Amino acid sequence: MNANVTAVPSHHQPEGSDAHDQRALGFWLYLMGDAVIFGLLFMTYGIMVGNTAGGPSGKALFSLNNAALETALLLVSSTTFGFASLASRAGNRPAVLSWLLLTFVLGAGFIFLEIREFLGMIAAGAGPDRSGFLSAFFTLVGTHGTHVSVGLVWILIMSGQVFLKGLSLPVTSRLFRLGLFWHFLDIAWVGIFSVVYLPGLL
């Protein structure tokens, strides 16, 4: 937008800034599409939640402590990613790498808890094939978990790029979009604990 106004003082180079804004908008449109997918999965869950087909309901299956721990891990990881973004803007490479690593560990802890919960439910005969409620549950929560797993791989890739290439303009631009993705997933999780776990345990 300010591509030919080179006199404007900015911490970005003008050309890179324009490409950055365009890519940020493109990624934002992707996230909005993802929001529609999650919205429809939430809707499906809301309609199917009562269809337990004689099987267990959420009250018997969910653990409030597990959900609280998962929530805490994801919320803290969103904040540590924010610190990585700040370090990236300040040009502090070791700090970016440390915060990204911490974010990765927290996200991996979240995925570990989720897989453990899923395996426990399947072992107890409450897999996705048990009832409409459980199909909707595994689809919704599993889609979110898949997104977080992809985000973890992306964090590793970006850590590698920060380590090898430094905080060049393309790398910080990609880090910015990874940040949008990671914060977006935390928003989707707010929906999951508010629609799935808390009402299920009430």
Add this chain to the structure above:
Amino acid sequence: MERHGLRSYLVGFVLAVVLTAIPFYLVATHALPPSRIMYVIAAAAVLQILVHLRFFLHLNFTTTPRENLLAIAFTAVLLFIMVGGSFWIMIDLHYRMAL
């Protein structure tokens, strides 16, 4: 600038913790009747999503590009039509099947 950025994430984190702790505490202790707790869960979720958009994704009405705000408004309209419409149809169907 950097102090401002740090402040934004810390304020967002504290608000998110409070808005998470309230519904989890109510569900753990059943301190209110269940229907009241449902309202609190819903209100805390909406508020927390706004907190995340404001303090983590830094959405606002001055620096966020207009296209991004239009896209999120359009998404909200789509979700309202599709989610609201589906619930309308399914609840109505449920009611008629029970007649």
